[in-house]
Amino acid sequence: IPWDPPMFLMLGVWPVLMGVTMFIQMQMNPPPPDPIQARMFQILPIFFTFILASFPAGLVIYWAWNNFLSILQQGLIMRRNDVEIELLANIGFSGRAQKQSGDGSGDGTR
Template sequence: MSAPDPTNMWNLFGLLPFDPSGMFLIGGILGLGAWPIIMGITMAAQQALNPPPPDPVQARIFAFLPIVFTFVLAGFAAGLVIYWAWNNFLTVIQQYVIMRRHGNETQLDKLIARLRNKASGSES
């Protein structure tokens, strides 16, 4: 738990004894493990539930931050990345429940409605 996540796509998430993180220049990108990717996805979901900032430049920076943190935290201890991913996941659930109880429509609701409209439009 105190070492970086050893799993990645190139070693079949830990099944093969191959570590691309030692490769020059591209090792950090190729060595991106499963937990940092999960953490980036949960961070993006958490930001999607927050209200967008009024400044468009700030909104673009916030949209880019989950990608940056995915690569930056890939080299951190796996325990920290797992903790951060679970914290993000629980925060997403909590924020979604709170927003639904107050009658606010979330980005997730809009996405589901868009997918339903697309599915019903393609069936007819």
């Protein structure tokens, strides 16, 4: 291109992968009751993606790989303990996850 892009646009693949894995890892947890903390959990992966873009590649690869292994470990532990992984519901998709959780009508339980 005939111009130099600004430094914040020079993101590599590894910082983006690290941001995605960090976002998924944070969303596997139940949503926190404090709305400010929930908002921080949404903003931090984006923040760290841009901050770690200028860090050495080895550190970013290590962090992304650690996030991936943590996602895998948490998923296996949740399945072993018969805990439903509500990743899509935590991200904000309202389709299938809300239907499974139910609204309490018709079954007489609270």
